[in-house]
Amino acid sequence: MDLSIGEVAQRSGLSVHALRFYEREGLFANPVRRLSNGRRIYHEEDLGWLAICTKLRSSGMSLAMIRQYIELVRQGPGNERERLELLRRHQDHVEAQVRELQETLDVMRHKVRIYEDHVARGEADRLWNPSHPDAGACSEPVDRLCEVAPS
Amino acid sequence: MDLSIGEVAQRSGLSVHALRFYEREGLFANPVRRLSNGRRIYHEEDLGWLAICTKLRSSGMSLAMIRQYIELVRQGPGNERERLELLRRHQDHVEAQVRELQETLDVMRHKVRIYEDHVARGEADRLWNPSHPDAGACSEPVDRLCEVAPS
DNA sequence: CTAGACCCTAGAGTCGGGTCTAGATCAACA
DNA sequence: TGTTGATCTAGACCCGACTCTAGGGTCTAG
Numbered sequence: 001m002d003l004s005i006g007e008v009a010q011r012s013g014l015s016v017h018a019l020r021f022y023e024r025e026g027l028f029a030n031p032v033r034r035l036s037n038g039r040r041i042y043h044e045e046d047l048g049w050l051a052i053c054t055k056l057r058s059s060g061m062s063l064a065m066i067r068q069y070i071e072l073v074r075q076g077p078g079n080e081r082e083r084l085e086l087l088r089r090h091q092d093h094v095e096a097q098v099r100e101l102q103e104t105l106d107v108m109r110h111k112v113r114i115y116e117d118h119v120a121r122g123e124a125d126r127l128w129n130p131s132h133p134d135a136g137a138c139s140e141p142v143d144r145l146c147e148v149a150p151s
Numbered sequence: 152m153d154l155s156i157g158e159v160a161q162r163s164g165l166s167v168h169a170l171r172f173y174e175r176e177g178l179f180a181n182p183v184r185r186l187s188n189g190r191r192i193y194h195e196e197d198l199g200w201l202a203i204c205t206k207l208r209s210s211g212m213s214l215a216m217i218r219q220y221i222e223l224v225r226q227g228p229g230n231e232r233e234r235l236e237l238l239r240r241h242q243d244h245v246e247a248q249v250r251e252l253q254e255t256l257d258v259m260r261h262k263v264r265i266y267e268d269h270v271a272r273g274e275a276d277r278l279w280n281p282s283h284p285d286a287g288a289c290s291e292p293v294d295r296l297c298e299v300a301p302s
Numbered sequence: 303c304t305a306g307a308c309c310c311t312a313g314a315g316t317c318g319g320g321t322c323t324a325g326a327t328c329a330a331c332a
Numbered sequence: 333t334g335t336t337g338a339t340c341t342a343g344a345c346c347c348g349a350c351t352c353t354a355g356g357g358t359c360t361a362g
Contacts, residue, residue: 006338016339017321025319037328039339052258059255063319084266091259098252101245104210107203108242115235157308167309168351176349188358190309214349 003042012050026067027053029074059094154193163201177218178204180225210245 009016023032023040029049032040056066069086072079160167174183174191180200183191207217220237223230 004338005340015321018319020340021320037339038341039328055251055255055258057319059252080266080270084263084270087259087263087266091256091263094252094256094259098249098256101210101249101252104206105242105245105249107206108238108245112235112238112242115231115238119231119235155308166351169349171310172350188309189311190358208349 001044003044003046005040005042008042008046008050011047013054014050022053022063025063027063027070029070056090059090060097061090061093065090152195154195154197156191156193159193159197159201162198164205165201173204173214176214178214178221180221207241210241211248212241212244216241 003011005016005019008014009019012019014022019040022028028046030046032042032046035041053066057063065086069083072083072086154162156167156170159165160170163170165173170191173179179197181197183193183197186192204217208214216237220234223234223237
């Protein structure tokens with residue numbers, strides 16, 4: 001069940017360019033083999049790894065860190081502690097990201113709700129306009145727009 | 152209560168370079184005023200906006216999208232629906248990110264737990280080694296390493 | 303009066319992560 | 333047989349978001 005680079009691209013969602021690039025960057029667990037004519041052959045398991053890779057990437061792990069991990073794997077047994085440490089570090093990192101995003105969501109939801117209210121009431125014209133000539137008492141100052149805390 | 156660019160940099164966590172860059176990119180709600188000698192003066196409310204800006208950035212909103220938003224604000228009232236739409240779009244985006252990160256976390260926790268188990272049991276040497284000469288029955292194939300689903 | 307801290311502009315450089323191009327090879331089909 | 337279409341390599345290019353440099357001004361303290 002050999003796969004061409006095109007098939008792998010389709011099934012992994014990465015471009016053929018990206019696949020070649022990843023290979024150059026040493027991101028494959030097992031070196032990509034070639035047909036006698038030089039063309040790459042991949043296998044199902046490469047797709048599995050690419051799926052993980054993609055997840056790691058989309059969670060902000062750099063290619064450099066992925067390479068580090070896969071290098072440890074290629075070195076074989078004996079460095080499990082290091083692998084574990086690396087994984088834990090990224091896990092912490094992702095957890096921190098989630099917390100940050102949740103905070104941002106609080107802010108966003110707050111702002112969205114306020115806009116919804118005012119748009120719904122049709123009062124929108126008199127609000128949220130820091131520099132309108134008519135600003136006066138009715139419009140909110142810029143720092144209203146900029147409030148950070150959702151409460 | 153005027154603030155110099157240096158003070159704003161300190162208090163916002165952005166570099167003076169970044170502040171000038173943001174200004175060029177049109178990311179300030181109200182245009183940054185200058186002293187007669189050309190130096191920028193900022194105010195407290197700019198810090199508020201910068202704090203939001205930073206949150207938006209760290210949640211993956213591009214400078215281009217932030218500029219779009221702030222341009223709507225500068226245009227004054229009448230475009231609240233557009234602002235709302237823009238905010239909602241980003242909110243959806245952040246929510247999707249959180250879901251993705253949660254999935255990634257499932258994978259990571261799973262892998263971490265397995266590594267912990269095996270490191271703890273001191274059996275680590277016989278596992279996780281796709282290419283070791285000794286591989287045989289004891290070691291896990293690469294696709295074990297690459298499993299995606301945590302269950 | 304001068305040193306040092308801070309600021310200015312325009313524009314070049316950097317970095318990560320790809321993406322694309324040129325020029326060549328090769329297989330299959332009409 | 334010639335034309336697709338997929339692949340190959342090396343290396344150039346791109347984009348976003350800064351970051352830094354050069355060359356200069358300004359302010360304050362000693």
